[in-house]
Amino acid sequence: MNKENSMSQGDGVDSLYAMTTEEIEECRKHLMIGGGTRGGPVLHHGKGVRVWDIDGKSYIDCTSQSWALYLGYANDEIWQAVQQHARRLTHVHQGFDTLPRFALARKIASIAPPGMSRVSFVPTSALALEGAMKLALKNRPQSANFLCLWDSYHGTTLGTMGASWITTRSNGQYVGGSRFLPLTRQCVRAPNPYCYRCYFGQKPETCDLMCAKMLDLTILKGVNGPPAGLLMEPLQASGGQIIFPRRYVEAVREICDRYGIPLVFDEIQTFVRIGKWTAAEYYGVTPDFLVLGKAVGGGLPLGVTIVRDGLLGYDPDTEELHTFANNSLSQVASLKLLEIIERDRVLDSVNRIGEYFKEGLLRLQAEFPEMGDIRQVGLHIGVEFVKDPESKLPLEAETKKIRDEAMRRGVIFGLAGVRRNLLKIKPPLIIGREECDEVLRILGDSMQAVFR
Numbered sequence: 536m537n538k539e540n541s542m543s544q545g546d547g548v549d550s551l552y553a554m555t556t557e558e559i560e561e562c563r564k565h566l567m568i569g570g571g572t573r574g575g576p577v578l579h580h581g582k583g584v585r586v587w588d589i590d591g592k593s594y595i596d597c598t599s600q601s602w603a604l605y606l607g608y609a610n611d612e613i614w615q616a617v618q619q620h621a622r623r624l625t626h627v628h629q630g631f632d633t634l635p636r637f638a639l640a641r642k643i644a645s646i647a648p649p650g651m652s653r654v655s656f657v658p659t660s661a662l663a664l665e666g667a668m669k670l671a672l673k674n675r676p677q678s679a680n681f682l683c684l685w686d687s688y689h690g691t692t693l694g695t696m697g698a699s700w701i702t703t704r705s706n707g708q709y710v711g712g713s714r715f716l717p718l719t720r721q722c723v724r725a726p727n728p729y730c731y732r733c734y735f736g737q738k739p740e741t742c743d744l745m746c747a748k749m750l751d752l753t754i755l756k757g758v759n760g761p762p763a764g765l766l767m768e769p770l771q772a773s774g775g776q777i778i779f780p781r782r783y784v785e786a787v788r789e790i791c792d793r794y795g796i797p798l799v800f801d802e803i804q805t806f807v808r809i810g811k812w813t814a815a816e817y818y819g820v821t822p823d824f825l826v827l828g829k830a831v832g833g834g835l836p837l838g839v840t841i842v843r844d845g846l847l848g849y850d851p852d853t854e855e856l857h858t859f860a861n862n863s864l865s866q867v868a869s870l871k872l873l874e875i876i877e878r879d880r881v882l883d884s885v886n887r888i889g890e891y892f893k894e895g896l897l898r899l900q901a902e903f904p905e906m907g908d909i910r911q912v913g914l915h916i917g918v919e920f921v922k923d924p925e926s927k928l929p930l931e932a933e934t935k936k937i938r939d940e941a942m943r944r945g946v947i948f949g950l951a952g953v954r955r956n957l958l959k960i961k962p963p964l965i966i967g968r969e970e971c972d973e974v975l976r977i978l979g980d981s982m983q984a985v986f987r
Contacts, residue, residue: 552579559589570691570711571601572950575942581608584963584970586947594942595974597962598949602772602804603829606875607963613833613871620867627861635866642873646812647841648821653848655840656866658859660803660828661690663838664766666855667824668694668720670840671764671797673854674823674847678763681720682753682796684727686774686953689766689801698722698766700774705953723758725750727771728783731908731919732927739780747786754794764797764824769814772804773952776910776917776959784818791823797846803828807876808961810886810913817912833868876964885964888971889913892960895975903982905930916960917951929956933985940981946974 554562559577576588584607586596599605606613620635627633640654647654657663672678683689683698686705691712696702697719702712712719726734726746735745754762769784771777791798800822805814807830815821823846827839836859842848849855876882893911896918900906907921920937922928934956938948949959962974 575947583607584966592945594945594947595962595966595970596947597960597974598947599830599961599963601829602808602961603832604834605807605830605881605964606833606872607965610834610875612875613868616867616871617835617864621864624863626859627863628858629856629860631861633861633863633866635863635870636861639866639870642870643827643839643841646873647825648813648815650821650844651825651841652844653842655842655849655855656860656862657838657840657855657857658836658862660826660838661692661695662857663826663828663840664689664799664801664803665692665694666838666840667799667826668764668766669854670824670842670846670848671799674797675761675763675795678761680758680760681722681763682750682758682765683722683724684767684771684774685724686727686729686771686777687724687766687768687801688771688773688952689768693718694720696720700953705774706955722766723753723762725753727774727777728779729775729777730780731910742780744780744783744786747783747790750787751790754790754796762794762796764799765791766799766801767822768801768804769818769820770805770809770912770915772915772959775919775951775954775957776915778910778912778915779818781818784820788820788822797823799824799826801826805915806831807882808885808913808915808964810882810889812882831869831872832862832865833872835862835865835868837862837865837869881964885913888966888968889916891968892916892971892975895971899975899979899982902979903986905933905982905986914961914964914966918958918960919954920956920958929954931955934958936985937978937981940984941977944977944980946977948978 579587579589584595585593586608587593643654644652655666657666686700687698688700689695689698696712699712701710726749728746730739769779800815802814802825806827809817811817815825823843825841831837831839889911896909904924905920906918907924907927908919910917920930920934922930938950941948951957
């Protein structure tokens, strides 16, 4: 283990960062982890877009640690604000008002779509989505079943697991959530748009939105009673970085309006990353409930549920109560994050760098036709690998080898949950052109090692 990277003396964690390899292996025996890609490096410290392992090896992190570190590792301004606040308050019960909670509620409302002005905070993303589900049920008496889309991912709590692909055979086998069906809320699924491999054999230039028509038919014939709501990622992430056509999203809004079904946008991964504050803004479609999480806490746990005006919100009689729902440290971090995004025009940078990334990927695609499809909006980027552009045969084993080869060379990529032939490229939003060039070079070298 490289001791040169240990933290400074007197910081109170010297012994922790001095753990030997033998101690780490002993600790590993006691640890249970229910998900995520294992077998990678033991991370030690990070700064900006880079992270170092316990052996001193550096990586550019194109996963932003589950897409959650928008300003990268150890942002000085965020942690200075958190440290200053921690001298005043840390844990505060949900029932007590605090200045950070007031300020963040106002700020979130100011960047939410017009007509969405009420905000609720919870400790995590999935709980925020469950909150939207609660309120949808409250606003839709006599309803029971939720709708969701094929290959969606909304979390692994008992409330959200039934709406996630992990309860189905979407990736070829039953995993994870399929083991807890007696306790999960079951959802009725409708086809997702997947233009690269249209389930209905349609071409983008002649598409008549059969997926939207199937949603309409599912509502008419496939749901018992009035649906409680439709849960939807406007851009599917775990499903394959799939970008939905604008007219499909518009059609979904029209269908929900026609049947009086609350529309819930799961924006846990799209918020800011796609070059707009929200996907609702990107598509010009306002949902009834909008859910934020992951990066919104500036690197600390935070989930946000936003409610459209005119709908019933929470009554303070234990409809929604969590010990750490009023996490003032996360709220302060979030306020600083949003301040920096506005001040430094991060949204503009996301669009510029995203296009720069796409241009580089297209150049690589000319050399490697195995890069079957490149999907990019802002820094929400995916590359689907296939045997050839005609057959589109998925290359799952090869995609994993590319990921492993890139990690060995110093870049961390992600893999999609459903389509394991999909490489995710979702770095911190502060990545610059030189770092993009390094990522593209290592990706090219990794593909050369795997395909040639």
